[in-house]
Amino acid sequence: MRGLKILVVDDEARLRKLVKDFLVREDYEVLEAADGQEGLDLFYEHPDVALVILDVMMPKKDGFEVLKEIRQTSRLPVIMLTAKSEEEDELNGFSLGVDEYISKPFSPKVLVARVNAVLRRSGENVSEDKNISIAGIEMSIDAHEVKIDGKRIELSVKEFELLEYFVRNKGMALSREKILNSVWDYDYFGDARTIDTHVKKLRSKMGDKGSMIKTIWGMGYKFEVDEEA
Amino acid sequence: MRGLKILVVDDEARLRKLVKDFLVREDYEVLEAADGQEGLDLFYEHPDVALVILDVMMPKKDGFEVLKEIRQTSRLPVIMLTAKSEEEDELNGFSLGVDEYISKPFSPKVLVARVNAVLRRSGENVSEDKNISIAGIEMSIDAHEVKIDGKRIELSVKEFELLEYFVRNKGMALSREKILNSVWDYDYFGDARTIDTHVKKLRSKMGDKGSMIKTIWGMGYKFEVDEEA
DNA sequence: TAGAATTATGATAAAACTGTGAAAGAAACG
């Protein structure tokens, strides 16, 4: 799914790094620019950029100005990052040719999903499976529904996302840190132990299958499909 | 890629100065030694040296002897300087773990290029293999899993990290101090003998393969793959 | 080979971590 170049334009280094990390993890290549002008420079220098992620609020040139200039010469897909308070800008933006909006704070999942979606639309890309089925666990992402051995179970949003993360990363040892960074919004700075509570509930709601979520002592958790034959 | 310490070992002061000038111009920090013994002394005194440049021909200890001693305990990148007449040594040298050769006379351009290349290479190696397999021992870092002869064994986090360190440094004599500095957090100031206990447990959990962790009396341990063939 | 130094080992103490249930705090919903 990848190797595509993505240009990230944001004045906040921290956020840039964050976005970069998420994307690199998905095997995208990331170029960074700290303001609108630098963003445009990189845009001209790298004709093979496949997508641009633009923060709206930036010094020198804001996101819309950059977008406007890009649109003079290119139909390149553009995703804009907005703070909640800027949401009214969205109407404005779509007419200028914004492909997607992501409002801050966002979760890695949302970011990656939107990026994939936009790239898919624009031709190039990839689809993450919308229906997962493994070892008697069926998840329908669209329907937000989980079945264990054919029987539906009710999960809250967080539980659902956590299970989805586990399942998509089966066999991987996942530290609490990693889980937090992937499933929670980036501005969550609470106690990592909250994961324990969710794991507890997940395990109990999953019945027998709950044991598939293994504890790795001193490290985190791992979703494991036993294949001892 | 700069500010790194480079140790230059050569008996000719003129050549040393020359090399130093080129490297300093590239923002490297340079330590000088006039013979093999002095070179080794500096090597032990400065654990943060990033690269060693060794002349082959030197009084007291020649380049190969120095290299051999360095290789007892370290994978530090080493570049050797050879006169034309010594070029036949090169094959010999690579098996000892020489990273590059530069034959005299050389141009600054070549010197700097090789140094940069070797450091880049050794820097890239930071992205170390996620799956290690050696002599019947398989480690999957991501899954946090170890198999001995295909059979899974359960290791605690410390044991796992220790084994990983041993395996990644196979054939190296590792002092307890070095092990502590590499596997334990930097704020651990406890007894180095705790390593003994972990080694004991590792050995016993590894069964037959436990004997691959050798004791080096008065020094530390070494993970060794017997290659009697 | 005795004596000194070092390592192996088993037992135990200390520390770190997880599971759980309850309850407080937020968010969503009518």
Add this chain to the structure above:
DNA sequence: CGTTTCTTTCACAGTTTTATCATAATTCTA
């Protein structure tokens, strides 16, 4: 708004891991 549901925090018990220590065994040195 008040209610309900979801999410997070907290405290404590129960585990597991890690560190320490004393003693036995081994290796080295003279």
